Amino acid sequence: MSFLTAQWKNLALINYEIDASLLEKYVPKGTELDLYNGKCYISLVGFLFQDTKLLGIKIPFHINFEEINLRFYVKRFENGIWKRGVVFIKEIVPKSMITFVANSLYKEHYQTLPTKHSITKNKNNNTDFVYQWKIKKRWNTIVIETKNNELEIETETASEFITEHYFGYTKYNENKTSKYEVKHPKWKQQKVIQTSIDVDFKETYGNEFEFLNKLEPAFTIFAKGSKISVENKKTIHHEYFNPKLAHRS
Numbered sequence: 001m002s003f004l005t006a007q008w009k010n011l012a013l014i015n016y017e018i019d020a021s022l023l024e025k026y027v028p029k030g031t032e033l034d035l036y037n038g039k040c041y042i043s044l045v046g047f048l049f050q051d052t053k054l055l056g057i058k059i060p061f062h063i064n065f066e067e068i069n070l071r072f073y074v075k076r077f078e079n080g081i082w083k084r085g086v087v088f089i090k091e092i093v094p095k096s097m098i099t100f101v102a103n104s105l106y107k108e109h110y111q112t113l114p115t116k117h118s119i120t121k122n123k124n125n126n127t128d129f130v131y132q133w134k135i136k137k138r139w140n141t142i143v144i145e146t147k148n149n150e151l152e153i154e155t156e157t158a159s160e161f162i163t164e165h166y167f168g169y170t171k172y173n174e175n176k177t178s179k180y181e182v183k184h185p186k187w188k189q190q191k192v193i194q195t196s197i198d199v200d201f202k203e204t205y206g207n208e209f210e211f212l213n214k215l216e217p218a219f220t221i222f223a224k225g226s227k228i229s230v231e232n233k234k235t236i237h238h239e240y241f242n243p244k245l246a247h248r249s
Contacts, residue, residue, distance in 0.1 A: 002229040007050040008184070010119070010129055011223040012144040013162055014044040014195060016215050022208070023072050026087060028171040028178075030236050031074040034084055036161040041218065042072045042089075043162060044199070046131030046142050047225065048117065049093075059097070066115040068092045068133050068142070070205050073161075074169055076179075085167030085179070090205055092133050106233070107170050107178055126193055129222070133204075141198040146190040146222045153189050159221045163187050172235070180233040187223040195220040 020033050020040035027033060033040055046068045052058070070089040075082045091110045093099060099110040114134040122128050122145065131142045153159045164186070170178040195217060202210035 001056055002231045003180070003233060004052070004054055004230040005056070006052040006228055007048075008225040008228050009048040009050055011045060011047040011163075011187075011221075011225050012129055012131060012142055013221040013223065014142065014144075014197065014217045015041045015158075015162060015219055015221070016043070016212060017218040018042050018215075026072070026089065026171065027074060028087060028169045029175060030177050031076045031085070031087075031169050034073040034075040034165070036073075036158060039218075040072070041162070042070065042212075044142070044197075044212075045069050045071060046117070046129075054101070062095050062097055065094050065098070066117050066131060066133075068115065068131055070209070073165055076167075076169065083167050084165045085169045086165050087169050087171070089209070092204075106168075106180065107172050124193075127190075135200070135203055138200065138203070140200060140204060141196075143194075143196040144192060144220065144222055145194040146192055148190065150188040150190060150224060153187060153223070158219060159189060159223075162221055163189075163223050168230075175237065177236045178233065179236055180230055182228055182230055184226045184228040187226060190222045190224065192220045192222050 017039050023033060049067055050064050052063050069091040071086045074087055075084045088109055091108060092113050092115065093110060094112065094115040096112045099112045102108040102110045116132050118130045120128050126145050127148055129144045132139050153163060166182055168180045168182060172178055201212040
């Protein structure tokens with residue numbers, strides 16, 4: 001049985017090109033940074049959890065909610081193939097039980113804060129998707145305006161790179177890494193017309209990420225999402241790592 005199943009819907013992925021050295025201390029043992037055309041990206045992501053089940057059970061008041069996270073991209077060479085995944089700097093949700101379970105069982109970096117979202121048609125007949133979270137009496141806001149028609153995500157594009165990572169890697173410590181698999185079909189996207197961000201990165205993610213306050217996004221993606229499942233959690237100990245596999249694809 002899957003550890004968790006849900007619908008991930010309306011994913012706003014705002015992507016920044018940054019210096020790879022800024023992420024080195026966050027890279028889990030046994031993985032390396034995954035670059036796109038030699039560039040390192042970190043993403044601010046807002047989306048909806050819907051129809052959430054933990055071990056097949058719906059937990060009252062924890063079925064539908066928002067998540068906002070800051071993440072980057074890594075890969076691990078295992079069994080002859082590269083397994084591409086994400087590492088989370090922080091994941092914000094409105095429910096303390098979710099934070100407790102994720103941080104306790106998965107050693108993730110969840111934080112419980114007030115969140116909200118809205119979906120509205122605007123005067124241009126496009127759709128505005130809004131995600132907000134409140135920290136120290138201030139509402140931080142992401143607004144994405146999109147066209148309404150769904151498009152395929154083409155291969156070998158930046159959009160495919162950002163959305164096609166199917167593993168989560170977590171740094172327990174310098175010698176131990178947690179890995180889990182996220183299963184979902186390939187997503188479709190909607191064309192992004194405009195992105196508006198009012199976010200205090202320092203207050204939300206710490207001093208190290210304050211520079212994002214002044215950095216313009218490289219590009220924004222809006223993915224429709226799908227049903228997902230989280231499974232196959234395991235811990236990788238340092239003695240299993242093979243330095244001969246640390247080559248580049």
